[in-house]
Amino acid sequence: MNQKTAQPSANKPASLADVAAMAGVSTGTVSRTLSRPEMISEETRDRVMQAVQKLGYVVNGAARALAMRRSHTIGAVILKFGSSNFAQVVEGLESEVAKKGYTLLLSAPVPDGKTEFTALAAMLARGVDAIALLGFEGLEQTTEILARYPIPHAHLWGDPKGGGHCIGLDESRNGRIALEHLADLGHKEIGLIWGQTQSPLRYRSRLRLQGVKAAAKKHRLHINPDACIYTEHGFEQGRHAAKQLLSASTGITAILCASDYLAVGAMRGLQESGLRVPRDMSVASFNDNDFSAYVNPPLTTLHIPIREVGMKAGHYLLSQLGEAMGSDPHALEVQLKIRESCGAPASRK
Amino acid sequence: MNQKTAQPSANKPASLADVAAMAGVSTGTVSRTLSRPEMISEETRDRVMQAVQKLGYVVNGAARALAMRRSHTIGAVILKFGSSNFAQVVEGLESEVAKKGYTLLLSAPVPDGKTEFTALAAMLARGVDAIALLGFEGLEQTTEILARYPIPHAHLWGDPKGGGHCIGLDESRNGRIALEHLADLGHKEIGLIWGQTQSPLRYRSRLRLQGVKAAAKKHRLHINPDACIYTEHGFEQGRHAAKQLLSASTGITAILCASDYLAVGAMRGLQESGLRVPRDMSVASFNDNDFSAYVNPPLTTLHIPIREVGMKAGHYLLSQLGEAMGSDPHALEVQLKIRESCGAPASRK
DNA sequence: GAGAACGGTTCCGTAGGACCG
DNA sequence: ACGGTCCTACGGAACCGTTCT
Known part of the structure; x- marks a missing residue:
């Protein structure tokens, strides 16, 4: 029958x-x-x-993938989804790969110990054609499995020395640009509210900091170690750090923050303590998040083409997969957005 | 051999x-x-x-999926990724389904005409086990293919009347809560900066507006139609709308905005025009985005548990899939965050 | 442990028509 | 008019790597 x-x-x-x-x-x-x-x-x-x-x-995609040995799927594994700008990266990535009919498979493990590896293995098991790694630590196990499984992969915001194809910016230069703006304004003594720089994951942060320090030395601008706070990214952390800085009374006239989150939080902390930005204290930072132009005062910050990094990664991965992509249109240019949170230093008290 | x-x-x-x-x-x-x-x-x-x-x-996931007729993959198709809070929803969704070993397959088509349908079909072809639809319009074709393919699916922020399982909040109530806060403060004449309410996609927005209007009537608070602006969500739109409102000279003492984006932009516009918030004008809104507590002044806004909506959807979908989930722990409670952007109305000029 | 699904893709082969000398 | 060749459109079957009986 x-x-x-x-x-x-x-x-x-x-x-x-x-x-x-x-x-x-x-x-x-x-x-x-x-x-x-x-x-x-x-x-x-x-x-x-x-x-x-x-x-x-x-x-039936499964049957098709099995027969063709191609799933038309790109994996994206993301460490620390919420607390960063990765959403924008993902958006860029998605929009790029979608052009060629690929879909994003998303994994956002909470980073503790070896989840980096298990998440990656899970992606591989899903049969992704290529993989984008955001914020990876570069564990041994990780690089090993990546080597064993010969699929295209890209590290976003990763350490170029870790091997593999890295997509990111010249963070040392970025640090320099921001600092030079402060120097040009006439600041001589500044404070820092920065992210963690220890773990390999914080490679970019470390590099950017190096750029800042090198430029400071060159421009004879002093960064008082007592006026440097290292914390996690976040508004609240920035607010708290600013208050700490104030209580230390270090004579700084400007604060350079590692991210807009930190900077906006810091401005809030300063304002709560009765200071005016930029009259009493200048604040500058990095990223140019969407809200940064609309806070009060609007934040002077270095624009980082975050979404474009995602798109560039997509472009690279797809071309590795043999898709006809044309030349890469994503230039990744940085731009200092001079707004109102920085001014000349107040005359010394 | x-x-x-x-x-x-x-x-x-x-x-x-x-x-x-x-x-x-x-x-x-x-x-x-x-x-x-x-x-x-x-x-x-x-x-x-x-x-x-x-x-x-x-x-090999493909082979496994073929044999088991289960891909352990959940599809999420998102209309208008960038311009909304969907990133947070996705995050919640991902974290929830990951607990049971599922992975998210992401699609974010640019919404024009029938992409809603093609994106959905592509997801189905990928063999997802269940599907979350964010911001869908409810096209005929869409509901039809959903009916034909008997996999669990949930509409997030959708219209309950559109059929299918909907996850969202009582928007009418939300509107009322916000308005009553303004009424309690003593405002008699207020303006609105709202999103579009026409398309089926804007169902939630429309409902919330109805709640606002009904409550206004009840509390004898006047919403001058000349002081209502309907626009897209975004900082710039809010800023622009605020300036329009100012030039109309309608005697309003408070502005209620449909989102924090709009509100923060509006505050910026007011400040640029020399007004002080809340002394000269109160501003309130909905969502409680992460930046809202740190702008100047901190924004009074109705907290919406956006991430939790994603988690709730994940919970529902997984339980439909026969996973042992326990009872749903996600309550979806709203909370008015009273900060500093609202005060009593200034005495009339 | 053997072997049949699962649902496609692709290689290989062939029937049949067009075209040629 | 006929055998041979080439080409196109399609059928048949092997294969992809698991799971489950």
């Missing part, structure tokens, strides 16, 4: 065989009709298409 | 057969060892595990 006939509307999704039966052709023909229609005569093509329509057929 | 022997380190990923050959067992045994280790004798289990280790074996 149970022949290979088309079941008009069973409760199971229609398969290729169902379509073939209804159209009176073989499964191979249906497959070809769908993937390379020009190889099929118009007449049978119509018949097949009709059957497809009628049965509401959609391919 | 080419027997089924293990190839220690070819350039192809090891398969189940390779592991089986190396361990001297059948593929079935290996499969069981991996999925239900307790069924296998300790001795052979060790042998298998060793082979797995040695070959760096990881399962």
Whole structure:
């Protein structure tokens, strides 16, 4: 009884065989009709298409992936999703790969110990064609499995020395640009509210800090170690740090923050303590988040093309996959947004 | 020659057969060892595990999905990713489904015409086990294919009347709560900066507005139609709208905004025009975004548990999939965050 | 442990028509 | 008019790597 006939509307999704039966052709023909229609005569093509329509057929991705050894899926594994700008990166990445019919498979493990590795392994098991790693630590196990599984992968915001293709900016230069702005304004003594710089994960942060310090030395601008606070990123952390800085009475006239989160929080802390920005204290930072132009005062910050980093990664991965991509249009240019949170230093008290 | 022997380190990923050959067992045994280790004798289990280790074996998800008819993947298709709080929803969703070993497949089509449908079809083709729809319009084609493909799905922020399981809040009530705060403060004449309310996509926005208006009537508070501006969400739009409102000279003492983006932009616009918030004008809104407590002045806003909506959706979908989930812990409670952007109305000029 | 699904893709082969000398 | 060749459109079947009986 149970022949290979088309079941008009069973409760199971229609398969290729169902379509073939209804159209009176073989499964191979249906497959070809769908993937390379020009190889099929118009007449049978119509018949097949009709059957497809009628049965509401959609391919089974698992079967397809198994046969083709291509899933048309790009993995993105993200350490610390919430507390950073990764959402924007993901958005850029998604929009880029979607152009070629790829879909993003997302994993955002909470970073503790070796989840980095297990998350990566899970991605690989899912059969992604390529993989984007955001904020990776570069554990041994990680690099090893990456080497064993020869699929294209890119580190976003990673350490170039960790091996593999890295996408990011010249953070040392970024640090310099920001500091020079402060120097140009006439500041001689500044404070820092920075992120953690220890772990390998904080590579970028460390590099940026080096750029700041080198430029400070060059411009004879003093960064008092007592006026440097290292903390996590976040508004509240910035607010708290600013108050600490104030209580230390170090004579600084400006604060350079590692992120807009920190900076906006810091401005809030300063204002709560009765200081005016920028009259009493200048504040500058990095990233140019969407809110930064609309806080009060608008924040002077170095614009980082975050979304573009995601797009660039997508472009790279796709081209590695053999997709025709053209040359990379994503330039990753940084731009200092001079707004109102920085001014000349107040005359010394 | 080419027997089924293990190839220690070819350039192809090891398969189940390779592991089986190396361990001297059948593929079935290996499969069981991996999925239900307790069924296998300790001795052979060790042998298998060793082979797995040695070959760096990881399962082929496509083959597994094909055989089990389960991909352990949840689709999330998102209309208008960037311009909303969907990133947080996605984060919540991801964290919830990850607990049970599921991964998110992400699609964020640019919404124009029927992309909603094609994106959905693409997800289905990928073989997701369940699907979360964020910000859907409820096109006919969409609901039809959803009906045909009997997989669990949930609409987030959708219209309950559109059919299907909807997750969201009582927006009418939310509108009322915000308005009553303004009424309690003594405001009699207020303005609105709101999002679009026309398209089906804006269902939530419309409902919230209805709640506001109903409460206004009840509390004898006047909403001057000339002081209502409908625009897109965004800082710049808010800033622009505030200036429009000012030039209309309508005697309003407070502005209620549909989102924090709008509100923060509006405050900026007011400040640029020389007004002080809240002395000259109160501003309130909805969402309680992360930056809202740190702008100047801190924004009074109705906290919406956005991340929790994502988690709740994950919980629902997983339980529909037959995972043991326990009762739903996500209550979705709203909370008015009274900060400093609202005060009593200034005495009339 | 053997072997049949699972649902596609793709290689290979062939029927049949067009075209040629 | 006929045998041979080339080409196109399609059918048949092997194969992808698991799971489950």
